Amino acid sequence: MTTAPLISAEALTHRYADRVVLELPRWQVDTGGHTLVLGPSGSGKSTLLSILAGLLSPTSGKVLVDGFDITGASQRERDAWRARKVGFVMQRLHLISALTVEQNLALAQTLAGVERDTARIRDTLAKLGVAGKAGQRPHELSVGEAQRVAIARAVLHRPALLLADEPTSALDDASCDAALALLEAAAAESGATLIVATHDQRIKSRFGEPLLLGGAA
Numbered sequence: 001m002t003t004a005p006l007i008s009a010e011a012l013t014h015r016y017a018d019r020v021v022l023e024l025p026r027w028q029v030d031t032g033g034h035t036l037v038l039g040p041s042g043s044g045k046s047t048l049l050s051i052l053a054g055l056l057s058p059t060s061g062k063v064l065v066d067g068f069d070i071t072g073a074s075q076r077e078r079d080a081w082r083a084r085k086v087g088f089v090m091q092r093l094h095l096i097s098a099l100t101v102e103q104n105l106a107l108a109q110t111l112a113g114v115e116r117d118t119a120r121i122r123d124t125l126a127k128l129g130v131a132g133k134a135g136q137r138p139h140e141l142s143v144g145e146a147q148r149v150a151i152a153r154a155v156l157h158r159p160a161l162l163l164a165d166e167p168t169s170a171l172d173d174a175s176c177d178a179a180l181a182l183l184e185a186a187a188a189e190s191g192a193t194l195i196v197a198t199h200d201q202r203i204k205s206r207f208g209e210p211l212l213l214g215g216a217a
């Protein structure tokens with residue numbers, strides 16, 4: 001028996017004004033698969049992840065994620081679906097500056113409709129080496145610490161689709177390994193499909209055949 005792919009994209013294109021920045025004739029990712037999206041700056045990696053998260057409507061084409069037709073759904077349907085099913089470490093982290101790290105993470109659990117679980121928050125922060133930052137506000141964090149908090153926020157609600165856009169760009173080698181290990185462990189825990197967009201050569205060896213955009217080698 002073959003299982004349906006988690007992601008199935010057909011004839012996907014995206015244009016900003018009249019400039020085509022993404023063209024993907026056909027792309028599938030198996031449920032539970034881990035895929036790296038590689039490409040130079042400006043090749044459309046963040047655009048693709050935003051489409052997969054239902055944040056951006058592509059100019060044309062069809063994308064199904066876990067049977068959900070993102071391209072056919074309304075913005076409201078996509079927002080409700082994303083809150084439950086998607087974890088997204090965005091390139092711009094969007095932590096809420098008025099809240100502490102722990103409050104940011106607790107809010108993420110509430111918005112995803114899962115029970116507030118402080119033990120899980122603290123455990124996740126500890127695995128990323130930022131347990132001591134729970135009471136800090138985002139502006140009191142280094143860029144790498146904020147990146148790790150954003151990773152924690154994306155995995156807490158056990159999403160079916162875990163998207164990470166340059167999640168290791170500000171991390172040293174040890175933190176890079178810890179961040180990847182947590183993304184992989186979180187994906188394994190919930191059977192999630194993991195998509196990582198990067199130019200970080202350090203993480204290439206952890207993945208199989210990548211999706212290459214914009215002529216990446």
Ligand SMILES: Nc1ncnc2c1ncn2[C@@H]1O[C@H](COP(=O)(O)OP(=O)(O)OP(=O)(O)O)[C@@H](O)[C@H]1O
Nearest residue numbers: 016017021039040041042043044045046047048091
């Ligand atoms: N909102 C927008 N309006 C117009 N052009 C945009 C917009 N967002 C992105 N672009 C353009 O689309 C192209 C692809 O952008 P995207 O952010 O997807 O690239 P990327 O591969 O993620 O790059 P990077 O590695 O620098 O993060 C770029 O040339 C960018 O300038």
Ligand SMILES: [Mg+2]
Nearest residue numbers: 045046091165
């Ligand atoms: Mg990008």
